[in-house]
Structures are given as C-alpha cells and as structure tokens.
Amino acid sequence: MAATTGRPEEAEEAPGLAPALQYSLLLEYLVGENRGPRQARAFDPAALGGFPAPGKSPEQKMVERAMESCGFKAALACVGGFVLGGAFGMFTAGIDTNVGFDPKDPYRTPTAREVLKDMGQRGMSNAKNFAIVGAIFSCTECLAESYRGKSDWKNSVMSGCITGGAIGFRAGLKAGVLGCGGFAAFSALIDYYLR
Numbered sequence: 001m002a003a004t005t006g007r008p009e010e011a012e013e014a015p016g017l018a019p020a021l022q023y024s025l026l027l028e029y030l031v032g033e034n035r036g037p038r039q040a041r042a043f044d045p046a047a048l049g050g051f052p053a054p055g056k057s058p059e060q061k062m063v064e065r066a067m068e069s070c071g072f073k074a075a076l077a078c079v080g081g082f083v084l085g086g087a088f089g090m091f092t093a094g095i096d097t098n099v100g101f102d103p104k105d106p107y108r109t110p111t112a113r114e115v116l117k118d119m120g121q122r123g124m125s126n127a128k129n130f131a132i133v134g135a136i137f138s139c140t141e142c143l144a145e146s147y148r149g150k151s152d153w154k155n156s157v158m159s160g161c162i163t164g165g166a167i168g169f170r171a172g173l174k175a176g177v178l179g180c181g182g183f184a185a186f187s188a189l190i191d192y193y194l195r
Helices: 015-030 058-067 070-095 112-148 153-171 173-194
Strands: none
Touching: 070 112, 112 153, 153 173
C-alpha cells in the first residue's frame, strides 16, 4: 500500500485511510504552507467530508456590513437600553412606597391613576437615561475597535471611561473623572466575566 501525502485525490485509492487523510489535510492548513489568514486558495470543507458552504450573495454581504456598522450597533444599544431602563424604572417605582405620595396631604391615599402616572414618569426617565448611556457606550466601543483594529478588553475600558466621563462632566470636573474611572472599572469587570 502506497504512502499518502494528504491530497484529496488519494482518498479514492485508499478509503481505509480516510481519518488520517482528513487529519493530514487539516494539518496542512494549520501548520503547513497554506497556513494563515491570507492563503492563496480557499479551504474547502468538502475535502474533510463536510458540506461545502455556498458563497454569500451581494444582499447578504450588504446586510452583514449594515449590521456590523457602528450606527446599527448604537441604535440597537439605544433601543435595548430604552426597554431595559423602562422596565427597571417601572420595577423600582412599583416597590417604592412613596409613589403617588402628596407632600401637601400625607394622609391621603393615592389613587391607582396617580400611582400609574408616577410609575410611567419614572419608567420613561430611566428609559431615556439607559438609552443614552447604551448608545454612547456602544458607539464609542465600536469606533475604538474600528480605529485600533482589535477586539479586546481595552476597547470596552476606553469606551467606559468616555461614557462615564461624558455623563459625569455635567456635574463638574471631579464628577467627570470619578465617572470615567468608575465606568472604566465596571466595563473591565464585565468584560472579564463575559470573555
């Protein structure tokens, strides 16, 4: 029996050596001369017994580019932040005993309409705040990733610092610096646990 060199045409000659053939073909792409992100010929999954993947249509490529754009990511984070903030505001208003409380008449029991109105206002306020924070963070993280060309923890720390600083600077320089440090540390912690 002749020795195989790992070429696909030899699979027909020696069907009993299919696992070794597939393994050696895979090794050629991992450590051989075809290794690397920019190889001369595309790796064909059918050579290893898998199904060949069809090429992407121009419409699929356009949708992928749109979904990977910073604008789409910021809009998605804005909508997600709005929904999450609204739910959080409604929840905190629901467990707050001062919802619907009138300081002029502390013994009066608030009506259901007053309680619902107060819950809606608090939910909308939190929804707007979360939406702004989500959009700023997502946009700055995407821009940092695009500028650096890397996707690592440094992007989230930088965007956390920018987001916290932008929110904190409304209250002054000290609050901006504390906001930058706090958001950066929180982003690093979240990124550490998610990666």
